[in-house]
Amino acid sequence: MNDGVTLQKKSIIKTDSQTLVNDTEINPIEIRDLYFRYPSCDTNILHKLNLKLETNEILAVAGRSGCGKSTLCHILAGIIPKTIQGKIQGQVELFGESVFSMKTVSLVKRVGIVFQEPDNQLFSPTIESEVAFGPENLCIAREIIGDRIEEMLDLVGMKAYRYESPHNLSGGQKQLIALASVLSMKPQILLFDEALSQIDALGRELIKAAMLRLKETGKSIIMVEHDFDNMDIADRILVLKKGQLITYEGAL
Numbered sequence: 001m002n003d004g005v006t007l008q009k010k011s012i013i014k015t016d017s018q019t020l021v022n023d024t025e026i027n028p029i030e031i032r033d034l035y036f037r038y039p040s041c042d043t044n045i046l047h048k049l050n051l052k053l054e055t056n057e058i059l060a061v062a063g064r065s066g067c068g069k070s071t072l073c074h075i076l077a078g079i080i081p082k083t084i085q086g087k088i089q090g091q092v093e094l095f096g097e098s099v100f101s102m103k104t105v106s107l108v109k110r111v112g113i114v115f116q117e118p119d120n121q122l123f124s125p126t127i128e129s130e131v132a133f134g135p136e137n138l139c140i141a142r143e144i145i146g147d148r149i150e151e152m153l154d155l156v157g158m159k160a161y162r163y164e165s166p167h168n169l170s171g172g173q174k175q176l177i178a179l180a181s182v183l184s185m186k187p188q189i190l191l192f193d194e195a196l197s198q199i200d201a202l203g204r205e206l207i208k209a210a211m212l213r214l215k216e217t218g219k220s221i222i223m224v225e226h227d228f229d230n231m232d233i234a235d236r237i238l239v240l241k242k243g244q245l246i247t248y249e250g251a252l
């Protein structure tokens with residue numbers, strides 16, 4: 001996958017009389033008519049949902065508690081239906097490839113997710129081992145992992161903490177390490193599921209600054225947010241309502 005470059009798909013349409021070459025843009029995320037319901041529920045959480053996320057875009061998704069924002073993130077990250085089951089219908093593509101047929105190894109290289117609570121995402125004794133965990137599982141060579149730890153910690157502004165324990169950090173710093181761990185697998189798409197909600201004002205500014213830097217390096221970002229003050233970095237705001245993503249018009 002190339003960094004920050006909009007891919008072009010050339011589809012060739014053959015007719016009786018001519019061959020048409022049609023240039024279609026491949027977006028980081030494209031969802032078409034997505035329906036989803038949990039097995040224990042008789043109504044759809046997502047109902048005919050459509051979305052296109054463009055390269056280098058920061059999209060904020062707002063919506064009332066329980067409207068399905070995390071569910072949507074879980075589908076985009078492949079957690080649903082791989083780990084959490086449900087009735088799912090429609091198309092969800094990452095760079096033109098269906099998320100449903102992707103193996104976990106391919107998924108983690110395309111999309112990374114940062115959750116609300118930093119403490120639940122960190123489990124290694126040192127920051128270095130935390131950031132190394134993902135690439136080690138991808139069987140990446142040791143020398144490459146060493147450089148990658150350096151690069152990712154630099155990207156989130158935490159290089160000086162490489163050999164420290166994550167447990168001594170502030171909430172915001174922990175979230176930056178959780179982000180570096182996700183980035184270490186080099187995903188092009190990043191999902192932040194209310195990742196700013198449990199940290200202090202300084203921490204929020206650190207994460208937002210990191211998100212803007214990541215956008216500049218070619219990443220595409222969805223930030224699920226309830227606080228509109230945090231959405232000042234977003235290029236676009238959509239609201240998840242009645243199972244669909246609609247343009248924000250000043251009300252949830």
Ligand SMILES: Nc1ncnc2c1ncn2[C@@H]1O[C@H](COP(=O)(O)OP(=O)(O)OP(=O)(O)O)[C@@H](O)[C@H]1O
Nearest residue numbers: 038040045063064065066067068069070071072084
């Ligand atoms: N594993 C599950 N099984 C059954 N129902 C679930 C499951 N996970 C979530 N739900 C329900 O699906 C609905 C959407 O949940 P989801 O967590 O996606 O909402 P949300 O918009 O992220 O909410 P919040 O803003 O509180 O984080 C809720 O009614 C929730 O109770």
Ligand SMILES: [Mg+2]
Nearest residue numbers: 069070071193
């Ligand atoms: Mg949620």
